[in-house]
Amino acid sequence: MKGFPVSMKALIEEFSKMPGIGPKSAQRLAFYILRSPKQDAEALSRAVIKVKESVRFCGICNNLSDEDICEVCKDASRNKSMLCIVEEPNDVGTIEKAGNFNGLYHVLLGSLSPLDGIGPSDLKIEELLSRVKKEKFKEIIIATDFNTEGEATALYLAKVLKHCGAKLTRVAYGIPVGGDLQYADQATIIKAFEGRRETVK
16 A cells, blocks of 8 residues: 555555455545545544444344344334344344334344354354243244355254244245345345245254
């Protein structure tokens, strides 16, 4: 990065650390910040600090929240007989955007990956089992990704939830094999929920 001031180099380097941001994208972002009014840069800075200081995991479902309990868990209009299990908080946002699911969520905060040393104890599975015992759901939808890790997680969940008393289903139609839920469009998410199938018992 010859020819750039030290401060610009530092900003480009910080942007480069972000997922999906290569060197050229980092430079474009840095120049965007440079050309923006000072108040816009300050607003961005405040928003970043605010997120770091106030956002936490919901005490019930592990979704992101500004408070101890997230908006979904606090919403009295949600169908409390249905639970959807997802890997990450951004999956909740994807499903909510599709607008065809009105139940509750449980976020695992990851997926099983033995090669990376991630086992059941590294995910929010014990919390899930405890919750299922208390809340008596009628249907539990497993909406993990359709890649190797997501499939392994779905199989494990089907095994440990086998005798929980709820109908176990897996989102199916529309999500491509190897695909991540967060990259699916709204119509695909809707079809995946409509076409969910009962897991093998």
